[in-house]
């Protein structure tokens with residue numbers, strides 16, 4: 074892509090220098106830019122003279138971050154950094170994924186969303202209101218970036234496990250898309266965070282003078298469908314190849330069913346979560362030594378994530394040789410009314426019907442404790458938003474019944490986790506195979522045999538797959554995101570561990586390797602797209618896996634090479650104009666004063 078027009082002395086769209094805000098990013102003012110770049114961008118003299126190395130920039134940022142007292146202060150510092158210098162922000166995040174993802178994503182993004190209207194500082198995405206219906210295309214035309222490859226949309230109605238937060242949910246699309254960039258190298262300016270202001274059922278918010286959304290109650294499902302129909306059409310009209318991710322809707326099933334056969338879209342909470350937990354469960358089942366048919370899974374929570382995860386695991390059990398009916402019979406879903414059974418006496422929501430138990434002999438089980446005692450599960454999943462419900466007593470029972478109980482408290486943020494890692498390790502004598510939605514620290518524990526070991530929690534969060542699903546869909550130019558593409562992402566994840574990670578007992582790859590993992594996930598997603606013949610970039614079909622991996626890598630945004638790329642492009646441009654001996658003053662690796670020189 075030509076980023077500059079030789080006929081003009083300024084960038085045409087300034088594409089590489091804008092972030093996903095509604096104004097040009099001040100990445101143009103990167104203090105790493107050498108003098109001739111500053112002159113080219115007409116920013117010369119507008120930043121302190123010294124052209125800095127990344128090491129210097131990083132040490133300043135980390136020291137400033139260290140001065141912030143609270144997680145929200147750190148969240149805001151990082152948001153401002155992304156706005157002011159997008160490439161530096163991503164250099165920092167990719168180098169410190171373990172430390173910084175909890176600050177820009179779960180758990181801290183949860184508190185940021187709860188307080189969004191209070192802490193709001195700057196535009197970082199689009200807000201579309203019910204009142205804009207009929208004009209959505211015109212409003213979308215206001216987005217200043219010419220190319221958008223992926224959007225993440227929420228209506229804020231179920232933000233993590235924190236309930237309906239209305240437009241305050243904007244932190245989620247921003248956070249998810251930041252991970253698309255950091256973890257899968259989708260260019261920041263090609264991402265669009267989108268929040269729908271369709272009213273909120275949260276009365277406290279509606280009465281909050283600072284709340285920045287409309288004060289109406291939530292629109293009806295029919296109105297939502299009408300709005301989404303217009304939105305999907307308007308988005309694809311402006312950006313025909315766009316990948317659309319639905320996130321944190323209270324009831325996302327109707328939209329997924331309606332649009333997945335028409336648009337390149339997927340639902341992260343149903344499908345992304347299903348895939349990421351599939352990846353962890355494949356490894357945990359292998360580690361348990363029990364065949365699939367001997368597993369019994371209790372799911373506390375039968376919503377979008379619970380049902381999405383259970384369905385992916387049914388698919389895995391079937392691929393392992395079970396009949397679908399036998400596979401489905403391994404699952405016991407629990408909601409607010411207890412075990413989901415066909416004869417419970419209430420009308421089940423459509424998405425629960427598939428898992429409604431038929432063989433309960435008329436018996437009903439109201440509480441998690443009752444269900445657990447009845448089933449004696451090998452697998453305990455939490456997708457309920459109910460922090461702490463996996464009590465020490467339940468965990469001890471899991472350890473009595475199983476050599477390696479599989480315990481996945483997956484609700485977010487950390488305060489909603491069904492149990493923390495320490496409680497799980499202590500009450501299962503260190504034998505649990507554990508993954509949680511939000512991160513917990515590594516711990517040391519001495520078991521009943523007196524052995525002291527280090528225990529590593531898994532993070533079963535869709536962040537391990539959605540970046541690769543998006544990247545694979547974009548690069549293969551998929552017209553749909555098929556079920557096989559989703560399954561392929563989870564299966565690829567399960568195989569992405571190194572020998573050392575397996576030796577340490579990890580269920581998921583080390584988070585610091587996530588960019589490399591995203592390449593593998595993206596490649597498998599692309600292969601599945603090719604098998605399903607939904608890829609438009611058909612020339613990639615004949616590439617070997619190795620070549621395809623290289624192809625993917627070369628197309629990933631790397632914040633570390635941005636200044637170099639800029640130097641090269643400006644250099645080529647100036648040479649092509651017959652210009653002048655360039656560029657002796659300054660490079661991102663040599664710190665120099667930006668001394669005046671002629672252009």
Ligand SMILES: NC(=O)C1=CN([C@@H]2O[C@H](COP(=O)(O)OP(=O)(O)OC[C@H]3O[C@@H](n4cnc5c(N)ncnc54)[C@H](O)[C@@H]3O)[C@@H](O)[C@H]2O)C=CC1
Pocket residue numbers: 231232233234235323341342346349373374375376377378379407408409410455456457458459483484485486489509510511533534535536
């Ligand atoms: N780890 C990950 O990657 C992901 C985690 N999640 C988390 O999963 C949780 C649930 O998300 P969704 O399924 O989308 O929400 P949802 O609202 O669709 O489902 C929640 C389910 O929990 C049940 N539930 C709520 N309170 C309960 C109680 N007191 N007793 C029994 N059941 C109860 C509800 O009946 C419902 O079935 C959230 O905390 C979310 O953050 C969601 C997606 C991805």
Ligand SMILES: CC(=O)C(=O)O
Pocket residue numbers: 179232233234321341342484485510534535
């Ligand atoms: C991780 C995620 O998507 C959720 O908690 O909703």
Ligand SMILES: [Mg+2]
Pocket residue numbers: 233320321341342
């Ligand atoms: Mg979500």
